[in-house]
Amino acid sequence: MLRGAIIGLGNVALHGHVPGWLDRPEVEIVAVTDARSAQREIGLERLPGARWYGSAEDLLAEAAVDFADICTPPSSHAALVRAALERGCHVLCEKPLVRTLDELPSLAALAASSGRVLHTVHNWHHAPIVRLATDLIRAGEIGEPGRIVWQTLRTRPAAAGDEATGNWRLDPAVAGGGVLSDHGWHVAYVIRSWMDAWPLAVSARLETRRHVGWGVEDTAALSIVFPEGAADVLLTWAADERRNRAIIEGRSGRIELDDDVLTLARNGSQRCWNCAPLSGGSHHPEWFGAVADRFVSAIAGAAPADDNLAEATLCATIESVARQSSVRGGELLALPAGSAARQPARPGCP
Secondary structure: OEEEEEEOOOHHHHHHHHHHHHOOOOEEEEEEEOOOHHHHHHHHHHOOOOEEOOOHHHHHHHOOOOEEEEOOOHHHHHHHHHHHHHOOOEEEEOOOOOOOHHHHHHHHHHHHHHOOOEEEOOHHHHOHHHHHHHHHHHOOOOOOEEEEEEEEEOOOOOOOOOOOOOOHHHOHHHHOOOHHHHHHHHHHHHHHHHHOOOOOEEEEEEEOOOOOOOOOOOEEEEEEEEOOEEEEEEEEOOOOOOEEEEEEEEOOOEEEEEOOEEEEEEOOEEEEEEOOOOOOOOOOHHHHHHHHHHHHHHHHOOOOOHHHHHHHHHHHHHHHHHHHHHHOOOOOEEOOOOOOOOOOOOOOOO
């Protein structure tokens, strides 16, 4: 039996992580905390076997747990991850793992030196339509992918639970940035998996198209260059609809994702599959089980512990370089030398 703690009881924890952990007989959540004391009642109601702690510091100092599941806003991630690793806990952390790339190397080194698993919630790998696309690509249905087009369309950012003091996603000091920080992380690991290669360079333009009063970008357009192709990505909170679209062009076919429909076109014919909408909700409890599988397997030594961390490093690097590119007018910038030294082993295929 693995004993776990949840740090942060916002929407993603309550509606995504808690149901997932409760479905696992080999895991027991025995400790919980949130910076908002008002969450105590709902936390103990949902997790009656857990003990409430007044702070993350108290929990990590006193609770006898094997892992910590960190579901707080991004600005607190690095400090909480470090504290949990130093306490000897394995760590599962919501994306983005870090608010800035500079925070990551020391955490990765600490995880390695302590022999603990540091794992980020890369749940979009496990969306049914994304998994189906991955399976078709791996089966050679379209040949080697050479071009990907991705669009994430939203009218506003996801709600952040109690918004009495505002949505933290709009505060750059907390979130790190806007739509690029929120959605770009997911897109980076998904398209890397589809291309099955490490990207070489990134160009980006970040702007505020509609929500001019915000301190973060509401739109990001990126071009990501791979050794044998490229991906064009549009992320926006300024759309008139909520939808996800993607096109994957291979040497012998094409896959199109239109939110809940996947179409495979090859040899003059088409096949279509209906899936759950990729844009349906923000918490995706139905995808969390596969994330937990990977995390628990890594703790048990049955799955590579560093593949996910390499993927997280890629996501943080792409965001960092994209922001530099935007400041320089969309200039194409190479990823840092050595960033491709450790590539994930097909993380979309557990």
